[in-house]
Amino acid sequence: MKLNKENIIKEITSIVNKTEIYDIHTHLYPEGFGELMLYGFDEMITYHYLIAETLRIIDIPYSDFFAMKKRDQADLIYKTLFIERSPLSESCRGVLTTLKMLGLNINSQNTQEYREFTSSFSAKEYTNLVLEKANIKKLVMTNDPFNNIERKIWKYKPDIDSRFKSALRLDFLINDFKSARHTMLRMGYNVTSTLTGLTKREIKRFLHDWIVKTNSLYMAISVPPDFTLLENSSRAIIIEECVLEVSYELNVPLALMIGVKRQTNPELDLAGDSCGKANIETIEYLCKKFNKNKFMVTMLSRENQHELTILARKYRNLFIFGCWWFLNNPSLIKEITTFRTELLGLSYMPQHSDARILDQLLYKWTHNKDIITKVLIKKYNKLLDVGWELTTEKIEEDVNRLFYKNFEDFLNLKL
Ligand code: HDL
Ligand code: ZN
Numbered sequence: 001m002k003l004n005k006e007n008i009i010k011e012i013t014s015i016v017n018k019t020e021i022y023d024i025h026t027h028l029y030p031e032g033f034g035e036l037m038l039y040g041f042d043e044m045i046t047y048h049y050l051i052a053e054t055l056r057i058i059d060i061p062y063s064d065f066f067a068m069k070k071r072d073q074a075d076l077i078y079k080t081l082f083i084e085r086s087p088l089s090e091s092c093r094g095v096l097t098t099l100k101m102l103g104l105n106i107n108s109q110n111t112q113e114y115r116e117f118t119s120s121f122s123a124k125e126y127t128n129l130v131l132e133k134a135n136i137k138k139l140v141m142t143n144d145p146f147n148n149i150e151r152k153i154w155k156y157k158p159d160i161d162s163r164f165k166s167a168l169r170l171d172f173l174i175n176d177f178k179s180a181r182h183t184m185l186r187m188g189y190n191v192t193s194t195l196t197g198l199t200k201r202e203i204k205r206f207l208h209d210w211i212v213k214t215n216s217l218y219m220a221i222s223v224p225p226d227f228t229l230l231e232n233s234s235r236a237i238i239i240e241e242c243v244l245e246v247s248y249e250l251n252v253p254l255a256l257m258i259g260v261k262r263q264t265n266p267e268l269d270l271a272g273d274s275c276g277k278a279n280i281e282t283i284e285y286l287c288k289k290f291n292k293n294k295f296m297v298t299m300l301s302r303e304n305q306h307e308l309t310i311l312a313r314k315y316r317n318l319f320i321f322g323c324w325w326f327l328n329n330p331s332l333i334k335e336i337t338t339f340r341t342e343l344l345g346l347s348y349m350p351q352h353s354d355a356r357i358l359d360q361l362l363y364k365w366t367h368n369k370d371i372i373t374k375v376l377i378k379k380y381n382k383l384l385d386v387g388w389e390l391t392t393e394k395i396e397e398d399v400n401r402l403f404y405k406n407f408e409d410f411l412n413l414k415l
Contacts, residue, residue, distance in 0.1 A: 003390035009377055011392050015399050016373045020137035021365060022404040024296075024321060025167070025220075025255075025352035027142050028361075031123035032158035036150060039126055039358035040118035041111065044098065045074040047357060049091040052271035054080045062267040078111060090329050094363035101133060101362045118359075124161075127358060131163060134361040137404065139353075140165045140217060145210045146172040146183050154213060166214040167255065170243065173203070174221045177234040195237050203242040211250055217411055218296060219243060220255035225276030225301070227258055229285060244293050251414060254293065256283070257324060259300030275300040275326050280307040287315035292415045298324045305336050309343045319410045321349035328354065328364070333371045341379055346401050372402070 003011055029036040054077045055062060065073065081092050096106045104114055118126060131139075143166045144150055173180045181191045181199075189202045207219070221239075229236040239254075247254045264274035283297055296319045299308050305327065312320045320340070323333045333351070340348050350372050353364040376399070383390060 001392045003380070003384065003392060003395065005381070005384060008380060008384065008390075012377050012380060012395060012399075013373050015392065015395050016369050016376065016403075018135070019396070019399045019403050021135055022407050023136050023139035023353050023355070023361070023365075024349060024407050025142070025257075025298075025324075025354055026139050026361075027354065027356040028139060028164070028358055029141055030127060030158075030161035030164045032160055033150070033153050036153070037123060037358070038356060039123070039130075041114040042070050042074040043357040044095055044359050045077050046070055047091060047360070048269070048271035049089075050077050050081060050095075052268060053089055053091065055268065055271070057081075057085075066269065075111065083109065090367070094360065094367065097363035097366055098359050101366065102359070127161065130358050130361050134365045136163070136361055136365070138163050138165055139361075140167045142167060142169045142220065143214050143216065144169040144172070145187075145206075145214075146180060151187075166216040168207070168210050168214060168216040168219045170207075170219055170221045173206075174235050174238055174243070175223065177238060195234060195241075200237075200242050203238060204246050207242065207246040208250070211246070211252055216252060218253040218255045219247060220257065220296075222257040222260050223278075224261055225259050225278045227256075227278055228282050230282075240290075244290050248290075248293050251294075253296050253319070253410065255296035255298075256286075257298055257300070258283075259304060260325075277301040277303050280304060280311060283308065283311055283318070284314075287311070287318050291315075291317060293317060294319065294410065294413060294415065296321055296410070298322045300324055300326060302327060302332060302336075306339060309340050309348075312344055312348065317415055319349070319406070320344075321407075322352040322354075323350075323368075324352075325354060328368075330367065330371050333368060334375060337372055337375045338378075341375060346398050347406065348402075349406050350402055 001011070031037055051065075051073075055065060057080055058076070065076070068076070081087055081089070087093060087096060099106050099114060102117060104117055121129060141164055145154075145168065178193065181193065184191045184202070184206055187206070189206045191199045191202045210216070211219070229240060243254060246252070259275050259278045261274040261276050263272045265272040278299060278301065283295070286293075286295060294317050297308060298321050299305055308320055312318050323336050327333070327336065337350050340350070351368045353361055355361050355364055380390060380395065
């Protein structure tokens with residue numbers, strides 16, 4: 001159907017809402033992963049974003065808060081952020097959007113009802129309910145071989161819901177090899193504290209084994225703002241001489257998530273991380289030197305996102321994705337998605353959810369799509385202004401690229 005000034009808003013909104021999503025970075029797990037699968041009201045309310053926002057306001061010692069039962073933590077957060085104040089933050093609004101999408105009355109403030117709602121479903125039924133409502137066709141987990149609970153689950157070959165794909169997370173290996181190697185020794189990899197030829201071969205064997213075991217689509221690491229490879233560090237050597245070799249051999253991209261300052265406030269646990277501006281030259285170095293490797297990159301600092309978008313124009317082996325973490329807010333998603341579209345057209349992945357609790361898919365994608373839709377309407381209107389003819393079929397193809405196909409094409413790309 002032809003698009004015009006009269007129908008463009010309705011048609012683009014409808015197309016974005018019905019386009020199936022590939023959520024390429026989450027911390028979600030299917031029911032086969034036992035305690036790692038998080039869902040329901042108490043998990044949602046004790047999301048680390050909301051913990052940080054609550055502990056700014058109340059003055060109980062952090063340790064007293066973390067000693068509380070999860071239900072009591074949830075009640076305190078709900079009272080502090082939703083009852084005593086209007087829930088204006090993005091994470092608070094997300095809870096309301098989620099409860100509303102589940103058909104619950106957000107104004108009843110009946111937390112018992114919210115809690116009971118989830119328990120009326122099996123884990124599988126709830127997974128189907130949320131994935132279907134959020135229109136998620138596939139999502140990618142964060143699979144950490146150094147997590148003792150998760151490693152045990154993989155040992156017994158978990159029954160994995162086919163919609164849940166894997167990504168091998170290597171922060172511990174890359175950022176703390178001295179400690180990681182003890183775990184690797186226990187796993188049967190003959191790695192010494194110095195990166196000898198044998199140790200590097202064993203690290204590659206470990207990577208190969210775990211990519212195959214988990215059927216990972218990519219390897220991922222998050223690194224601090226001062227991330228550089230122009231140093232003789234174990235991080236630089238392992239990335240260049242182990243990770244990137246296996247990445248090329250198996251045609252499995254390396255995802256770099258850059259700019260996180262881990263545990264800026266260690267008393268806040270998961271909520272204690274912050275961000276900083278990184279040096280884009282490191283990504284330039286990687287894309288240039290390893291021009292047959294594929295890199296998925298997102299950065300945590302707003303300023304870096306502009307530099308990264310420019311760099312993506314220079315290197316076809318650089319796939320940029322998401323408005324990560326502290327950038328996952330409407331004002332920043334709007335700005336970043338706008339300049340990415342202006343500079344890259346449709347060759348990027350606008351968003352991932354980073355969801356930790358299954359229910360969050362409902363609000364994270366609803367809020368994301370609302371902003372992305374508005375940006376697309378503005379940009380397609382500019383094409384109509386110049387007289388370019390648009391059809392809904394063409395827009396459907398475009399939007400499918402943004403939310404799904406770009407990622408699959410990049411995975412299949414062989415350089
Ligand atoms: O390192 C990461 O993958 C981040 O997404 C962290 O998990 C962070 O705590 C988070 O959940 N951000 O949304
Ligand atoms: Zn994450």
